[in-house]
Amino acid sequence: MNENKFLKIFCLLAFVAFAAVSCWATAESLHLLLSTWPLIMCWVVTVGFFFIASWGTKLIVDSLNQKIYLEKRGLRLIGGVLILLVFWIACGIPTNTHTFFYRSVINDKVTNDISVTEGYLAQIKDNTVTETRIQLKCAEVKNKVDVKLGELKAEIENDANPGFGPKAKEILRDFAEILGVAKIEPLTYRGISVQDRQKLYDAYRSKIYILLESRQMNIIKEMTPPNKNHQKQADKDYKNLELVKKYIDEGTLDLNDADDIKTICDKLNAGYSTIRTYKQFVDFKDEKDEITYTSSNAITKVKRMISVFDVWEDFFNGEYKGHGFFFWVLISILVDVAAFIFFDIAFKKRED
Structure with missing residues (x-):
């Protein structure tokens, strides 16, 4: 008789200890989610939910215990399962896991x-x-100009067709498009000697670079925020x-x-x-x-x-791979199961 009494007292104290851990975790999770709620209100809700979940396990255990007389055994079993699904599976485990996991990774x-x-x-x-984009845009325009200058130089100095012909004029139209001007007027020139062609190219090069500088200034102005x-x-x-x-x-x-x-x-x-x-x-x-x-x-x-909801959503989406989330799920389950076992032993229904 004394041994049974001691066992009940021990199991009751153990239940309180494990229940306290579980209720703390659930209350913390609720308070994080509902920060406008006073913490004491979160505790009241949590303790109530945990006691109901514990009572659900007792209903299940008693309904399965064939050594005692029990009315409506099937209804008690169904009721206990439903209580566990609502108050433990849907509330207890998610919130407890959330608190344990939150504290391990929040920093x-x-x-x-x-x-x-x-x-x-x-x-x-x-x-x-913005500065980087401006520099890239200016460099892009300069690179295009340099490429076209190379084409112009090759066209002007072409010994097979020396001078400034249709191809060179086409290149000027390309320059106008690159530099954002309507047209680049051809320069007047005389002679087709090597020296004359070099002078012609240098003159075009100087003119193009002046227009390039103006184009880069416009780019800076266009891309710089007004305020x-x-x-x-x-x-x-x-x-x-x-x-x-x-x-x-x-x-x-x-x-x-x-x-x-x-x-x-x-x-x-x-x-x-x-x-x-x-x-x-x-x-x-x-x-x-x-x-x-x-x-x-x-x-x-x-x-x-x-948010307990967002954390679980991210978990199911694979967000927390390698973060030990499942470990905290297991800890949450074990803490609650231990509390339920001690509760069932402490309040086990026995034949008189």
Whole structure:
């Protein structure tokens, strides 16, 4: 008799211990998802759900126990299974896994999200992409001009057909198109000696380079933004993220606190919004990043981590391969199963 009493007390205490771990994990997950809810409300909901799930396991165990008399055994079994499906499979396991997994990876997620976002904001605030594109465009025009100059030189100095003929005039029309002018008037010249042809080519070369310089100035003017609003906004968002990193390092912001992680998400959201607005000034690393930062309903990587639904969606989409997600699923199941077993033993229905 004393042994049975001791066993019941031990199992009851063990149930409370394992249940506390499980309820803490579920409450943390709910509070991350619903940060406007008071934490105590999340705990009330969690404890209620866990007790109901535990009662569901007891209904199943009792209905399968042929050593006791039980009315409506089949209905109890069905009821217990339904309770487990709703309160444990659909709620307990997902939320517990979310909390365990969140705490194991959130530091790396925040660091990565801030780093990548700052990189794109830096491109905007420093105007690096625009400058690079201007330089490439100017170099492209100059390369085309140099190629055509080579053709013009070969045509003018062609001993088989010396001088400035139809082919040379065609090349001038190509120059006009490249340099963005209506027409390039042919130069007057005399003589077809080697020296005369060289002078003619040099004259055309000088004229073309003057037009090239004008064309490059127009390119710079056309591609340079009319104002610096995008740089100012990007600089503001960049500095805010620098402060976020500083506060995280100092411990002022706690990545496991629902309110603090919301603050971090707000600063990241602002950066995402600026990048989306001024995406023409950004050179994205790959298509995936471009979609992530420019979609109309863009969600930051950190914000996805605080949502149990998004975390599981990403898991099923193969996002967390190699991150040990399944390990935390297993831990979540084992913690709950242990609690259920101790609950069933502590409250096992026995014949009088």
